[in-house]
Amino acid sequence: MSTPLNLSRNAFGRLVLTDAEGVEHVGVTPVRAHPISAPDEGVSLVGLDGHELAWIDRLSALPAAQRELLDEEFAARDFMPTVQRIVKVSTFSTPSQWTVQTDRGATDFILKTEEEIRRLGEGRLLITSSHGIVFQVPDRFALDRHxxxxxxRFL
Incomplete structure (x- = not known):
């Protein structure tokens, strides 16, 4: 990012990027290049036509107000609960119903196949429910014994 960003919200709550020429781009969408492995690095600001308007190397390098606007946009679009505890599973074969405690509360979901559990390295996992909701496990080795x-049984 060579020039400072001028981000704001309009009266309708849409994200607006004002570029170096003073042109306002309404409805800008931030897109992370690596949302799981490096969420702070590489964010593209995309216009309504799908073209990139600006690139941000690091979110942490932005002023607090700009970072807050982008964090609000990500929070509204991204939904990936973190599994804190696996309470029970209905059976050790698939499909099976899982009851888990997440950072957003307790929930149940169906695991269709073992392939719905993706290993990302360093103990990180992504578990996709039958409804397409992706749950993350930041460190499976840090989970409780149960x-x-x-x-x-599923790995």
């Missing part, structure tokens, strides 16, 4: 025991 959760690890249940999870190991």
């Amino acid at each position: 959760s690890k025991k249940l999870l190991e």
Whole structure:
């Protein structure tokens, strides 16, 4: 990012980018290049036509007000609950119903196949429910003993 960003919200709550020439681009969408492995690095601001208007190397390098606007946009679009504990699974074969405690509360979901659990390295996992909701496990080795025991049956 070579020039400072001028981000704001209009009266309708849409994100507006004012470029170096003073042109306002309404309805800008921030898109992370690596949303899971490096969420702070590489963010593209895309216009309504799908073309990139600006590139941000690091979110942490932005002023607090600009970063806050982008964080609000990501929070409204991104939904990836973090599994804190696996309470129970209905069966050790798939499909199976899982009851988990997440950072957003308790929930149940159906795991269709073992392939719906993706390993990302360093103990990180993504678990996709039958409804397409993706749950993240930042470190499977840090889970409690009961959760690890249940999870190991599927890995």
